[in-house]
Amino acid sequence: MKKQIRTIAAIIPPPAVHMVGDGFKVHNFFPSQRIIGEKGMSPWFLLDYNAKWDITPGEKPRGVGVHPHRGIETVTIAYHGKIAHHDSGGNSGIIGEGDVQWMTAGGGVLHKEYHEKEFSRKGGILQMVQLWVNLPKAFKRTPAKYQAIENKDMSRYPLDDGKSFVELITGDYKGISGPALSFSPMNMFNARLIKGSVADFSFDREYNTGILMIEGEIKINNSEIIPENNFALFKHDGEVFIIEAVKDSIVLILSGKPIDEPVSAYGPFVMNTEEEIKEAYQDYFDGKFGYLED
Ligand code: MN
Numbered sequence: 001m002k003k004q005i006r007t008i009a010a011i012i013p014p015p016a017v018h019m020v021g022d023g024f025k026v027h028n029f030f031p032s033q034r035i036i037g038e039k040g041m042s043p044w045f046l047l048d049y050n051a052k053w054d055i056t057p058g059e060k061p062r063g064v065g066v067h068p069h070r071g072i073e074t075v076t077i078a079y080h081g082k083i084a085h086h087d088s089g090g091n092s093g094i095i096g097e098g099d100v101q102w103m104t105a106g107g108g109v110l111h112k113e114y115h116e117k118e119f120s121r122k123g124g125i126l127q128m129v130q131l132w133v134n135l136p137k138a139f140k141r142t143p144a145k146y147q148a149i150e151n152k153d154m155s156r157y158p159l160d161d162g163k164s165f166v167e168l169i170t171g172d173y174k175g176i177s178g179p180a181l182s183f184s185p186m187n188m189f190n191a192r193l194i195k196g197s198v199a200d201f202s203f204d205r206e207y208n209t210g211i212l213m214i215e216g217e218i219k220i221n222n223s224e225i226i227p228e229n230n231f232a233l234f235k236h237d238g239e240v241f242i243i244e245a246v247k248d249s250i251v252l253i254l255s256g257k258p259i260d261e262p263v264s265a266y267g268p269f270v271m272n273t274e275e276e277i278k279e280a281y282q283d284y285f286d287g288k289f290g291y292l293e294d
Helices: 117-122 274-285
Strands: 010-011 019-020 024-028 044-055 063-069 072-080 083-087 092-093 100-104 107-114 124-134 145-149 156-157 167-171 186-193 198-202 208-217 219-220 224-226 231-234 240-245 249-256 264-266 268-273
Touching: 010 019, 010 224, 024 124, 072 083, 072 198, 083 100, 107 117, 117 124, 124 208, 186 240, 224 231, 264 274, 268 274
Parallel strands: none
Antiparallel strands: 010 231, 019 024, 024 044, 044 124, 063 107, 072 100, 072 124, 083 092, 083 107, 100 145, 156 167, 167 186, 186 249, 198 240, 208 231, 208 249, 219 224, 219 240, 264 268
């Protein structure tokens, strides 16, 4: 069958911010926005977007203290500033501009997320994204693990103008693959576009698909303009969409196969049933998530 154009279902301006700890000031695009909800962007369960925020210098790094997760992976992408991470599996890392940390909480992990010390001391612009990738039922209790993905390790597909490119975090684009391993099929790319450049994308029609405008402004399918800091959710009416950079732009592109399983979520846990949520809290209170110093 001939591929068809995938059109936009909604353009969502950034919702009111809320604080995560004292270090992240985020717009939650989902699950809180009704049009997307808990399933409209599955396999991603949550998208918190910290738009550009000028951090005043401070000796004590801001952030969010020790807390648990189970049933998901947390994927953090830094666009500006530096973030440090530690978890109870003994993994730690610092990510800077363009880097990604991909933490599989699986059966359970404790972690903490702070501004990196030196960045905190100097201050400056912080801009980042955190996604929670839901895990299929079969992998909810997979052992915790950590993938550090530096910007230099990402695959790049050059576009026709010779300067713009698509940077792959995971998934496939025109014959190349991104480095991160996932538990269900998904694509996560950054399109880094110079004004006037054009990129086309083709994903399975059933895949949930959306884009977050990190910087600049683009035109989609030669019709809708997506302003900075807006999220565009696509319909399931076709495979292909085309973006054109109206300004120099960075676009986060997400397209993945929905996980067609029940979701029961509360706080930091995303499971399939309410029973499993209660169990997660019990296990957490019983100390079964390990230990991590504050
Ligand atoms: Mn967390």
